[in-house]
Amino acid sequence: MSGTTSQLQIDGKTVDMAIKTGSIGPSVIDIGKLYAQTGMFTFDPGFTSTASCESQITYIDGDEGVLLYRGYPIEQLAEHGDFLETCFLLLEGQLPTASQKADFDYRVTRHTMVHEQMARFFQGFRRDAHPMAVMVGSIGALSAFYHDSTDISDPHQRMIASMRMIAKVPTLAAMAYKYTVGQPFVYPLNSLDYTSNFLRMCFAVPAEEYKVNPVLSRALDRIFILHADHEQNASTSTVRLAGSSGANPFACIAAGAACLWGPAHGGANEAALKMLEEIGSVENIPKYIAKAKDKNDPFRLMGFGHRVYKNYDPRAKIMQKTTHEVLNELGIKDDPLLDVAIELERIALSDPYFIEKKLYPNIDFYSGITLKAMGFPTSMFTVLFTLARTVGWIAQWKEMIEDPSQRIGRPRQLYTGAPAREYTPIGRR
Secondary structure: OEEEEEEEOOOOOOEEEEEOOOOOOOOOOOOHHHHHHHHOOOOOOHHHOOOOOOOOEEEOOOOEEEEEEEEEEHHHHHOOOOOHHHHHHHHHOOOHHHHHHHHHHHHHOOOOOOHHHHHHOOOOOOOOOOHHHHHHHHHHHHHHOOOOOOOOOOOOHHHHHHHHHHHHHHHHHHHHHHHHOOOOOOOOOOOOOHHHHHHHHHHOOOOOOOOHHHHHHHHHHHHHHHHOOOOOHHHHHHHHHHHOOOHHHHHHOOOOOOOOOOOOOOOOOHHHHHHHHHHHHHHHHHHHHHEEEEEOOOOHHHHHHOOOOOOHHHHHHHHHHHHHHHHOOOOOOOOOHHHHHHHHHHHHHHHHHHHHOOOOEHHHHHHHHHHHHHOOHHHHHHHHHHHHHHHHHHHHHHHHHHHHHOOOOOOOOOOOOOOOOOOOOHHHH
């Protein structure tokens, strides 16, 4: 919605720019015609002050520690719903009825198998390939196996591609894990729910029966909900930018996975776990706190603070509870990493240094401990993030494709290179 206008004075010339107001959150200044009117661009490295699109999917209030999916607080969705219900919500805009939920679950479950030739495709990777390298390649390769759902102008094909990715990415993730540990692939089982099916595909072996632990399944399902979407972050922006060119949906999601692989984005929980292991015990915490406060020391506390949240990460509260549930279920009473984590959290919430800088624990602080306790190696952490975030990427991609104002992304630049100069023949240089 457009409201009042703002004025910009440049070299004595006044430029009027509309101010647009959303349903909640800060208003934005529409600079779409700035270059045409002034011959100038804006300069915003990292796009931290730029709204790249209009969206109805996710809302974050970093100052208040609020995360909403389609208006619903993340705490309520994680506590009362399941991941596939969240998938339906993100895709369709509303929570499903009982019949809609049953139909959605059925369709996802019946799409979980991948083309049998993909098993041979995996053999092209080195046995020690990083699981994320396998994921980026195999998600992109889906477009070679399912080219009957790559026409982005066809709503039916968009829907099929969306269902296929939500259903098949867990299968690919489990295959990536099995491949790296040298175990045979485990086919999906339609009688299991989404997350239980994934756990079985990861940890079952043909030699013995595997029984899914419901506590672990529920905990992982909650982790998936917490990671399902997070507004216009780096990987989501990558998916939208790739999609703006008309690229097929499988390629766009593979691009998002490649971006997520970056340690500054999807690798944060692995970094937090490594930090806790480096600290080692509660007795060592004062030394590391001093190192963190020392500007000249390269050590940094990982899992504290957030690019967006300037308050307590709402997902961290849920994750803390989930971590305790998993450790208690597995009989891990005196886990030194958890002891370090709890003491670090206490310090972060009471030490004036952390309070002043708003370095509150975030979701990555706890999720690494939980996934490790479940049996996942650190190399799989970002793969699990990819699995969860796939639905958010698809919802954002779908929204962009269906937006009539959508144009191919084309950021501008401030050029600081050499001015125009004449070519000199090589003999005269």
